[in-house]
Amino acid sequence: MASLDRLHKPVLVLNASYEPINVCAARRAVVLILKGVASPEEHSPSHLHSARHAMRVPSVIRLLEYRRIPHQTRALSRKNILMRDKYTCQYCHKTLPSGELTLDHVVPRSRAGETTWENLVACCHSCNNRKGSRTPDEAGMKLNRAPRPFSLHTSRHLMRLLGKSDDQWRKYLFY
Numbered sequence: 001m002a003s004l005d006r007l008h009k010p011v012l013v014l015n016a017s018y019e020p021i022n023v024c025a026a027r028r029a030v031v032l033i034l035k036g037v038a039s040p041e042e043h044s045p046s047h048l049h050s051a052r053h054a055m056r057v058p059s060v061i062r063l064l065e066y067r068r069i070p071h072q073t074r075a076l077s078r079k080n081i082l083m084r085d086k087y088t089c090q091y092c093h094k095t096l097p098s099g100e101l102t103l104d105h106v107v108p109r110s111r112a113g114e115t116t117w118e119n120l121v122a123c124c125h126s127c128n129n130r131k132g133s134r135t136p137d138e139a140g141m142k143l144n145r146a147p148r149p150f151s152l153h154t155s156r157h158l159m160r161l162l163g164k165s166d167d168q169w170r171k172y173l174f175y
């Protein structure tokens with residue numbers, strides 16, 4: 001593997017508590033280790049060589065100091081709402097391509113419903129038409145589950161997908 005590829009390999013970042021919180025490139029992980037901010041927990045089989053020393057490439061690192069993770073670090077966007085809802089209409093449970101989904105304000109905007117993580121869900125056009133400007137109760141429609149902010153749990157789901165190829169990540173992600 002070329003040295004440059006190794007520097008771009010994804011590395012799982014754990015909080016001091018071993019909770020997975022992020023994924024970064026190997027280059028960044030090495031900088032964090034050299035700065036004394038993180039320690040390597042798992043290594044990939046490859047090495048990085050510089051003029052002075054060789055360093056094993058980490059595959060999992062852990063921050064030495066616990067970092068508080070702010071909620072809602074992800075932007076409220078159509079793409080993120082659809083991703084959170086796994087491209088599934090939250091009323092009829094149909095999974096559809098992005099173009100066939102719309103965003104529904106659970107409490108309609110005309111009724112002072114806000115544009116927030118908790119009030120927006122993925123919705124197919126037919127459910128959206130059926131619901132109109134009514135609340136789910138009024139329309140006799142039931143939400144799949146209460147919408148939540150894009151949470152650490154959701155990010156963990158994404159990290160799981162990313163980490164499928166890396167066995168060393170598994171023990172930190174599948175619990």
Ligand SMILES: [Zn+2]
Pocket residue numbers: 089090091092093094123124125126127128
């Ligand atoms: Zn639907």
